Amino acid sequence: MAEKLNKAKELVARSKKILVFTGAGLSTGSGIPDYRGPEGVWLKREPVLYQDFIASTRSKVEYWKYKAETFPAFLAAVPNAAHKAVAALERTGRLLALVTQNIDNLHRSAGTHTDKLIELHGSGLYAECLDCLSWTSMETALSSFKADGAPPQCSCGGWLKPAVVMFGEPLERESLVKAFKAAEDCDLVISAGSSLAVEPAASVPLSAKAGGKPYIIVNLGPTAHDKAADLVLEGDACEILPDLLS
Secondary structure (H helix, E strand, O other): OHHHHHHHHHHHHOOOOEEEEEOHHHOHHHOOOOOOOOOOHHHOOOOOEHHHHHHOHHHHHHHHHHHHHHHHHHHHOOOOHHHHHHHHHHHOOOEEEEEEOOOOOHHHHHOOOOOOEEEOOEEEEEEEEOOOOOEEEHHHHHHHHHHHOOOOEOOOOOEEEEEEOOEOOOOOHHHHHHHHHHHHHOOEEEEEOOOOOOOOOOHHHHHHHHOOOOEEEEEOOOOOOOOOOOEEEEOOHHHHHHHHHO
16 A cells, blocks of 8 residues: 555656546545445435426425435534645645535635536535526525425525435536546546546546546545556545645
């Protein structure tokens, strides 16, 4: 492991346009569970599909119940050493972009600038109106839901939906285009805290590798890209990433 880490640090040291790709494993150290992991909620609870949410009041209620149960963990979470390490890398001028699957806002809280941040799966801190597309704070939406148990609505009368990408919902095209452009322009890609099993997000670091860029993976457990990577550092991203990026 020490030899691999030293080789990875050499790659980081000579790179000037680094693309960092992050997943749920980066935020578990902040108290946010990996909902897709081996002990994740989606193994114990059937997820609400986007098309069902749109079509059914019952599905809307079920999804808002889930949000009400999980939101306190988001409010309590603070950035950990891994989030701070990526923000510190940006301050050196060598972070080209940070592409994240996470919806917890912790990269922003750690200091990553919005110009560098691409949140592929949206933000769990807001709700969006399905009609007028305006955003409402999640606290406001959940307060409405808890008050009467009915799906919250926008002031325009439209239904509110958490501003995240649900199962069965396509990713925002603009964010994907930005992510793949960063993969094209970088000179090193680092994936941290992701099993790299969820598409199309996982194709972002893989496309950088396909373009001839060195690829480092940091993750606790195997990933779908281990055979494609130049270096795989197995362990907690919260412990490894600060050392790797220092």
